[in-house]
Amino acid sequence: MGEYSKALEYYDKSLKIREISLPPIHPDLAVSYSNIGLVYYGIGESSKSLEYYEKSLKIREISLPPNHPSLATFYNNIGLVYREMGEYLKALEYCEKSLKIREEALAPNNADLTGSYLNFAACYEKMGDYTAALKALKNAYKIQQKTFEESNQAFALTFSWYGRVYRGLKEYSKALDYFEKCLAIDRKTLAEKHPYLAIAYSNIGDVHRLMGDYEKALEFHQKALNIQENVECDPLDCATTYMNVGETYREMKDYTTALTYYQKGLKIREEKLAKNHPDLAVIYHNVSKLYFSTQKYSMAIKYVQQAVVIGQEKLSSTHPHLVEYRETFEKIRKKQ
Known part of the structure; x- marks a missing residue:
């Protein structure tokens, strides 16, 4: 658990051997790329995770039919990474690809469908569309209730x-x-x-x-x-x-x-996230509120402006966060 650096070390060694001994589109290479992508995802290195997931997907798309359930897993994983990167529309695009394959290939109560529904729910939650998020969660929960005991770890993420x-x-x-x-x-x-x-x-x-x-x-x-x-x-x-x-x-x-x-x-967020990531806007807004409370209005307006700029670029105009950023901006502006 949590020993990501060790895992990465062994996966890298395995990959080097496979890259020397196998043709460039061999399925075992796809497995190595996917494993490394998963480790990078676990430590919050989204760009590197995406790079390896896409390498894996490229091989899988050549070697598998377009409706193969394994492709759905890769699409779902790439969707997860885009969500972590704050690219919610791209994340939804990959979620939809994943769900389409799974709905066609799997039984309606197959546990793998819950992964797609949960990814949809997570994207919609981040986008501030709570109604759509709840609908996706209900779909996931319905399947889990038929498949697992309620003490199963699978329910933890849903809850x-x-x-x-x-x-x-x-x-x-x-x-x-x-x-x-x-x-x-x-x-x-x-x-x-x-x-x-x-x-x-x-x-x-x-x-x-x-x-x-x-x-x-x-x-x-x-x-x-x-x-x-x-x-x-x-x-x-x-x-x-x-x-x-x-x-x-x-x-x-x-x-x-x-x-x-x-x-x-x-x-941490400035080191790990893109400059226009919505999670940076959240903390800029919080810092702005702090400076407003201490009457440091020039600092407050500086941080809230950063939040508004990111929010306008990455969120819908009705997103609760962007609405709040604009309200804070107006409140501070009136004090200057």
């Missing part, structure tokens, strides 16, 4: 996305209920320091913040950081926790501590 969607809808009690269901499964099925547990703790902490219980919020965020700062995991997940801690301290009016955590989260 986590339900929590995120209800958080977006500001239905915090429902969000908390789903995040707690996710955590209960993770605790039963995963190692004590697994990175997925940290994500669950961070999500629960964020909902407690939104419900105004800052003590509980910080308690859960600390549980998340105890894992994320001590095991190998996706640094972007750690950045999200730092941002959530920063938001908690900002709402507690401890602006110095809040800024410290924002800076930690921002440093």
